[in-house]
Amino acid sequence: MSTFAARMAFPAMMLAAVAANAGAFELTSTDMANGQPLTSRQEYQGFGCSGDNLSPQLSWSGAPAGTKAFAVFAYDPDAPTGSGWWHWQVVNIPAGVSSLATGAGDPARQLMPAGAVQRNNDYGQPGFGGACPPQGQGVHRYQFTVYALASTLELPENASAALTGYMVKANALGSATLEALYQRP
Structure with missing residues (x-):
């Protein structure tokens, strides 16, 4: 193989390796399914909604090499x-953790692993705040x-959701997403 051909093949091999690694990182849940509606268990309690406000169970596998949190x-x-x-925004979940239990987003339940920090949601409280789209808005994702x-993140105690999101994405080695749906009856 010529030097030029080898140089051209290397980027293609790197892209294939990155794609293979990216496909390995997976998020699953026993409480919800991709593309399916959430239940009233994940609906907020307040703002006119009367759900259980329980964060769903989440499990992940295939994290990229070098994951620290x-x-x-x-x-x-x-x-x-x-x-x-x-x-919901949770940061600094230890690298050895691969799941969160149903309801872990409620700080009062103390189900979060040691070291994990739950930031304020847009309802203005730490932890999980369930789905509660405005009536008549149709389906929300x-x-x-x-x-x-x-690495673990050092964030100010009152960091905004935007700053938290920026720092997470700036330090991300990979991500996996499940997208559920919800519409108020």
């Missing part, structure tokens, strides 16, 4: 705010994403 986000890009709605991080 994880972050989990739940985000509604369809919220009529101009910037979506952050339902709820994107649950786990990020594999190259």
Whole structure:
């Protein structure tokens, strides 16, 4: 093989390796399914909604090499705010953890692994805040994403959701997403 051909083949091999590694990182849940509706268990309690406000069980596998921590986000890009709605942001989940139990997003339940930090959601409280789209808005998408991080994050105590998202994405080695749906009856 000529030097030129070898140089041209190397980027293609790297892209194939990255694609193979990216496909290996997977997020699953026993409480929800990709493209399917959430239940009232994941509906918020307040703002006119009367659900159980339970964060769903999440499990992940195939994290990229070098993962030092994880972050989990739940985000509604369809919220009529101009910037979506952050339902959950958890950072610094230890690298040895590969799942969160149903209800782990409720700080009072103390189900989060040691070291994990739940940021304020857009309801203004730490932890998970369930789905509660405005009536008449139709179906909203709820994107649950786990990020594999190259390092734990040092964030100010009052970091905004935008700053938290920026720092997570700047340190992400990979991510996996499940997108569920919800519409108020």
